[in-house]
Amino acid sequence: MSNMVLxxxxxxxxxxxxxxxxxxxxxxxTLNGFIVNVALPALVLAHVHGTEPRxxxxxxxxxxxxxxxxxxxxxxxxxxxxxxSRGTTxxxxxxxGLGNTSFVGLPMIESFYGSAYLSIGILIxxxxxxLVLSTLGIAVACLYSExxxxxxxxAWRIATFPPLLAMLVALALTPLTFPEWVSAALHRLGGTxxxxxxxxxxxxxxxxxxxxxxxxxATGLGFKLFLGPAMLVMVYAGLMxxxxxxxxVTLFESAMAPQIGASIVxxxxxxxxxxxxxxxxxxxxxxxxxxxxxxxxxxxx
Numbered sequence: 001m002s003n004m005v006l007x008x009x010x011x012x013x014x015x016x017x018x019x020x021x022x023x024x025x026x027x028x029x030t031l032n033g034f035i036v037n038v039a040l041p042a043l044v045l046a047h048v049h050g051t052e053p054r055x056x057x058x059x060x061x062x063x064x065x066x067x068x069x070x071x072x073x074x075x076x077x078x079x080x081x082x083x084x085s086r087g088t089t090x091x092x093x094x095x096x097g098l099g100n101t102s103f104v105g106l107p108m109i110e111s112f113y114g115s116a117y118l119s120i121g122i123l124i125x126x127x128x129x130x131l132v133l134s135t136l137g138i139a140v141a142c143l144y145s146e147x148x149x150x151x152x153x154x155a156w157r158i159a160t161f162p163p164l165l166a167m168l169v170a171l172a173l174t175p176l177t178f179p180e181w182v183s184a185a186l187h188r189l190g191g192t193x194x195x196x197x198x199x200x201x202x203x204x205x206x207x208x209x210x211x212x213x214x215x216x217x218a219t220g221l222g223f224k225l226f227l228g229p230a231m232l233v234m235v236y237a238g239l240m241x242x243x244x245x246x247x248x249v250t251l252f253e254s255a256m257a258p259q260i261g262a263s264i265v266x267x268x269x270x271x272x273x274x275x276x277x278x279x280x281x282x283x284x285x286x287x288x289x290x291x292x293x294x295x296x297x298x299x300x301x
Contacts, residue, residue, distance in 0.1 A: 004288065007103060010195045011281055014202020023203070031200040032264045035193055040130075040261055041166035043102075043190030048126045048170035049178060059239060060120050060250040064098065064128035066235065067228050067254055068136055071097025074223060088216050090144025091271040095263060095279040096220045096228070098133055099256035101125040103194040104287060108256070109249060112295045117249045124253050126167070133261055134164035145269040163261075197260040198284075201277045204267070209274030216275050220258075221283050225290045229255040248298045255294045257287035 017023050072093050079089040099105065102125045109121045138158045142149040149157065158164065178186075210217070232254050239247050263280045267273045 004104070004107065007194060007198055007284060010198035011202045011205075011284070014199040015205055016202075017199065018203040018205075028200040028203045028267075031196050032268055035197055035200070035261075035264050036268065037162050039189055039193040039196065040264075041162045042186045043193055044126065044130055044163050044166040045170045046183065046186035046190050047122055048167050049173055057120060057123055057246065059236065059243070060124050060246055060253075061127045063124060063232065063236075063250050063254055064101070064132050065136075067099070067232060068093075068097035068132050070228060070231055071223060072136075072140065074227070075219075078219060082215060082219070084216060085272070086144050087146065087270065087272040088213075088275060090140055090269070091266050091275050091279070092216060092220045092223075093140050093144070094137060094266045094271060095258040095276060095283075096223045098129055098137060098259040098262040099224065099254060100259045100284070100287075101129045101253050101256055103260065104284065105253050105256045108291055109252065112252070112291075113245075113249055117245065120246060120249045121253060124250065129259060130163060130261065131167065133259065133265065134158070134161050134167065137262060137265060141265050141269040141271060144271055194260060197264055198280075201260075201263060201280050204273060204277045205281050206274055206277075209278060213272070213275040213278060216272075217278050217282065220275070220279050221286065224258055224279075224283060225255060225286060229294065244299075251298055252291070252294055255287075255291060257283040 017027075075084075075089055075092040075096060078084070079092075084092070101121060105125060106118060106121045109117050135158055138161050139154055142154045142157055229251060232251055236247050236251060258279045260280060263276050266276045
């Protein structure tokens with residue numbers, strides 16, 4: 001519960017700081033640069049290092065990949081019908097296809113299923129969600145940004161994306177044990193991601209943007225909070241009898257609000273920033289209502 005309170009408090013704090021005028025107009029861009037280049041890599045290093053993937057959890061790790069691919073397909077089709085701009089389509093793919101499987105997901109797993117299942121959430125988050133963001137997510141952001149990148153430029157941005165490099169380093173150093181002071185430093189730096197990101201989102205949140213993005217917002221959150229998880233329920237239904245608890249937690253994670261890291265990358269690539277901030281802000285609050293409903297539907301474990 002304390003994590004939930006912190007997320008909402010930071011979002012509100014960002015709104016208050018913007019209204020107060022005490023920070024410069026480019027403060028969100030500065031915060032976003034720190035998040036992508038420092039906080040997010042530190043978080044990945046801290047959690048991926050020492051993680052022990054298990055064969056029976058492959059289906060859980062694959063979930064974010066399937067959700068993102070489904071999101072890309074659904075939003076591409078909807079964009080043709082609803083005539084969304086490229087920036088809006090890219091934002092929907094990023095925010096609708098990637099969930100907040102860490103800062104919202106892990107506390108929710110602990111609250112509804114117990115701490116014994118946190119290891120599933122960590123694997124989904126680090127080897128699923130953040131790896132998708134570091135590869136397919138960056139590719140989509142580059143393809144749909146106003147400054148269109150060549151295939152070589154996209155490949156270069158993926159290869160040099162700091163969180164991906166951090167993940168490769170973490171996996172390479174798996175046989176080694178980090179000194180306690182290194183682990184502590186990484187956790188402290190990584191712990192700044194959610195507060196700073198939500199302050200940044202709050203500073204960019206505009207109620208006036210709702211009028212221009214109402215259809216896109218409803219479409220994006222409708223997929224992220226309801227349709228996407230429902231499609232995965234059909235995909236994973238056959239595994240329910242073999243690994244029921246793992247499947248329940250995996251599907252529960254798929255129903256999380258839009259990912260904070262994806263919002264920062266989308267904003268950096270100018271993919272309809274007002275829509276992005278609305279999806280994160282409203283989606284996070286709405287998920288406090290929709291997640292208990294998913295828990296009741298999926299079963300308690």
